[in-house]
Amino acid sequence: MGIEIINEPSVIYGKPSLASIDDAIIKPTNEVPSKKYFMALSVTITMLLIGAVSLGLTFYKGTGLWGLKNPVGWGFDIVNFVFWVGIGHAGTLISAILFLFRQKWRTGIARFAEGMTIFAVMTAALFPAIHTGRPWLDGYLMPYPNQHWLWPNFTSPLLWDVFAISTYFTVSFVFWYIGLIPDFATMRDKLAKNADSITQKIKKVAYTVLSLGWRFSNRHWSHYEMMYLVLAGFATPLVLSVHTIVSFDFAVSIIPGWHTTIFPPYFVAGAIFSGFAMVQNVLIIIRKIFDLEHIITIDTLEKMNKIILVTGMMVGYAYGMEFFIAWYSGHEAESFAFINRAFGPFAWSYWIMVSCNVIFPQLFWSKKLRTNIYFMFVIGVLVNVGMWFERFVITVTSLSRDFLPSSWSYYVPSLIDFGILIGSFGLFFTLLFIFIRTMPVVSIAEVKAVIEGSQPTHHHDDEGH
């Protein structure tokens, strides 16, 4: 019969031995980092210092150093915040939602993406903390008993943000840590034989404590798997809720261009879009440097690119729908807000956004292009540029055209604004560089479960593979 038989490629290339998987993944944590690593680290720490100096000046002099002035009272602070929260979405989507969808290709990248989520959320959390210009009052941002009504406005979405992000961070962190426990135990055991030098001893103590007495027993695994499933269930609605609430920051207001009902799903799609682009970018570098090309395969990257294409089109749908309804509403303020975006003084940022988010990702329709490492890297960078500008467009274009034409103005960010933006990238990448030298960037235990031949229900049919 002329029936085609479909054999899906294995998630992991070749058939590496279990020990070689351990070694390949643990290797970066055992060897003395190369010169290149220190060079890269010094760059990110410099960026971090630029941010620290900018912040120090801000705290000393006040937020007047930023480019904010009436009517644009919200600028880089919120743009950077939304950008980094967005980056933090891919990790939990990959580790939780794709886990519930039984997508095995997530295995090679889940750990790394989760780590990026944690660092991105930490970076994002910086902005609510600094945007007041009075960091000594940040204690009041934390949830605490409210008998004295020190939190005056429970109907403010900015307050919901604090709840949403702290919950998201907590669950993501626990999810990440639970996944790391068996790997920490593996690293502990690998060190057991030759723990003579002082660094080895320190490492051994650290990994022993972190692995929480994991002994790879059957009972441990069954608890672990149940816990993992439950946490995936918890994390899934959180992926949606965090950026939904971030979108409420804008959408509950009545500012034309901010108040539109599609904002929640549109923000979530955009967050996944930018998060995947960032994860894809960093993974391309990591797999090359650490020789993990057989574990983080080109097929995995291709699938990520497909998700970038899909979410990019969702974002495009939202742009189009917003524009159409702005006209359809019949309200001049609404249609003006969108025409102003596309053809007003900030048109340059609007067209950067549209071309990077909607037009360029369309090139991923071609299989040839979406499996080309260099090409996909460039698109990934462009997507992140586009998504940063999306938040810029939303925030600034709407605010700069106030209800009173006499107060209209142009927004020019200050050097301090750029300093803080650079600092946020410095913080994110510094944390990432420390992570890749101290912890396994790929889940050792999960990868072992997806190599060919390790599944309990293996096919035993006559057609063969």
Added chain:
Amino acid sequence: MSNTELYTKKPLPSKLLIFGAVVTLIGAAMSGIAFAGDVQRASFGLIMALMLLISVGFGSLFLIALEYLVGADWSVPFRRITEIVAATSIISILVAIPLLLNLHEVFTWLRPELLQADKYVAKKAPYLNETFFLVRVIIAFLIMAAFYYIFSIRSFKQDLNPTEGFRKTSAKFAALFMPVFAITISVIAMDWMMSLNPKWFSTIYGVYYFAGSVLAALAVVTFIAITLGENGYLSKKLSNDHYYNFGALMFAFTNFWAYIAFSQFLLIWYANIPDETLWFMDRTQGEWMILSLILIFVKFGIPYFALLTRPSKGNPFRLRIIAAWIFFAHVYDMYWNVGPEYSKLAGLKGPVYGLAELAAPIITIGLIAVVFYLVGKGKNLMPVNDAKFKKSLDFHL
């Protein structure tokens, strides 16, 4: 081993046709009586029927495309059922025709005196006018017909004459389908339902109808699949693990619908702009408030708890009841979307339900049964020549 040994064809019983025909005739008679009494009210009833049929038919096409795109295994054995149900999207023309003859009854934007009275509605004339509306309706039907051919008819042909690379081309069409579908279903939702209140607008409305449509299609396919499976029309190799996924997907989309519905409500309630709140005002005053609160339980609360636990998803007997409930919930949702507009137009304070409204779900159920018999007659009820067929029967959680 050949795939035909895994599945033996069992012809559909003719009582399905009799059931479908009788139910459709009852529904048509109810609607006919309603038309004789009050054309306007009967037309609103038919809008509900049309929206239900498009939900099920177009939603099924979406499910097929989704399967090809994500490369799912578990749903392959049921794809033929989905392909047959997708024919509903074309048969919905039967309901659209009497509506198209009575457009002036339902759409106030077609009445010049009302257009003049409201400057906001008057501005929409370039979009909301009869000619452009008809063009959009025809294009939407052509799109549904084209994809019905691409996904369903091509797959039927595959049974008789297996073609090399069938999956690959289907997957390519599925990728093309998605953006076309997203735009088309949004336009359908805005044209037939949102414009019933021509002043009101909501950017999320297309997504709202999409979420409900996927739920409705899933519910119908689940119900049919479990019924056929229990009566031996499908392969004996199907296990509860296969059906489990229907439950999981219905659970996911129940949550998604609630998320979208809540987002729409919260943002409009919070901003409190009169031109947006008017739609919710119509649904929260008088008895409509009670019906709105019931919607939360009917479409979210009950399915949520019914599908939350693992055993409920893995038990086909329970799953079929839940599927029927979810279909009913979509009927209720469409009534909640369309009904208040009629009440307002007719100057009524509260909801009305009678022959005109009840006819909608009855016509829908009847037509699905008739279509399923007529299209499915003589065909394999499983895609036996699909490259993944054998592998998909082996699916286990």
